[in-house]
Amino acid sequence: MKKYIFLILLPVWIVLSCGEHKPLAGGSDIAIMTLVNDGLWEYIQEDLRSRVEYEIRTPQIEQLFYFSRFEPEDYRQHRNSKLVILIATLDGNDRVSKFIQASLSESLREQVASGERIFFYEYDKFARRQTYMLLLANNREALLEYIKEEGGRAFYQAVNRGFLNSQFEQLYHTAEEKELSDAIFDQFGFSFRFPVDYQLLEMDTARNILLFGRARPQRNILVYWYEGGFNRVIDQEWALRMKYWLMQNMMDRIYVERSYARYRTVEWGGVIVHNIRGLWGHPTKLLGGPFSMFYFYDGVTDRTYIIDCMLFAPGESKAVYLRQMEIIASTFYTAK
Template identity: 25%
Template structure:
């Protein structure tokens, strides 16, 4: 985070929320829906930057987004307060209802910090319902607020995305109808493969052996899968990841283990990342099967583990015709985010869970 960015976590400054005596209901609805509110006087300046910061289109046969902004007004606000993610963006000079909301609900210290250009982001957990987050974006005027959003899009997105991942993870790895996380399977994988990865209740170890350096986890209804593959890494390859190698390697694995699916190279995008201090890339694309005329979205990682001399591919994909793909692709990504190249550390954490 840039040094000039100030993030203030609100604990008690929202006066409309403080002092509620009755128990709060559980938040409802989708975790990828963001109920957003801006004043009409500032909408032309703020809506587009917020959509760029939050929505993030993903590679699917039908266009989808990681998050959907549902724009509201004072007539829909009461309903929005029942949902998981609420966002209000208004400058402290805005003459509209949301500008008044911000001025009314920031305490003196927070308000003075905004006036001085010190604070722009305020966050409150469970303001009207349990498992809910309220985010307020503000600034001295609408131009400054627009500039803040455009220069801090990653900060805004990660705040929302991290919250969503936390909530979905609780469901994904939690117990449902007597079934829970596959800890026995996780232990077996860590002991045999030398790395750790969490396995939700609905996933099975479908294919792969340690000798093949390949592990395939799969769930049905709808179908989604995660595979982990590794090959030896030497110092001359470190941090030198070729996209052509990725496509060639992934396609060859799918030819062996999954009916010849292949990546659509023209759809492949990537960015460089660090994952548990391992350098690598995160990629998104679409897969296709020419013979079956089917396809779906892909998200994955290539990671260089110089300590254990391994280069990993973590790859998640979905086949879910007729339904939204994003929720199931997120399941795959959360499984991959649980990956730990240190099997001993993974087993230690497993024993504590």
């Protein structure tokens, strides 16, 4: 009897409104709470996890996201988590598949049955700062094919976008250091949105270097710029040489572990920005941690900028802190 009552209480997907007063999503920032039956998970997990569970050195190996499975009877406990995914097939007859099928609207079933859609997601569905997702196909073969061809990438993008949106709200929802932002912009023609407790730690106007930071754990954002940009080669080697120079002059002879440097490009408001993630250390002190350095040319100010985010948090998980600093860096602006 309890089983049927529980199924009835499970909200119908996309049909029922959750109301305006939603709780704040809870749980881990990076754990994707996953409801899927054992057989289907065994069939798809290798391909799905390889497209989502990316690793980062901090210096320990941390995952940007990871899957954490739960059972149907624990659904209400995890429904308001920050990241939730339900995975099933329409032809599934096991208890987990039937549990998920019971929550589906007729419209959603028709979209899946016709092959129109397989992946569904909604932000803030049951809780604020939540990403709630559904992977549903006619059968497991169709589901695996979708994951391999495009679904893995689409899934990661939805999860990552939800994570970034949630972290942005967390950083700025109470207040921010607007006076600091305005003062930096008025003096130098660029600035950032600084969350509460960030301060200007050092200013070297002769060498165009600013250092911002906050404590517990120690987070530093160093900014360097020079005029122009087209007459120099701005590549990965140049960026690492510049970081070495900055660390030797501003950060007590800190060095970079070149073998751990990873290069990528990101997009800030339609502008492509270069990024290096890696590890820093100190030659004589027990200091070290991850960094994420952005470098780019800005046509508005006709300058080349380096924004270097560094974290020192011994004994703590560091990936989320580092990504929060990357969010702050992405608020860079040269016009109000």
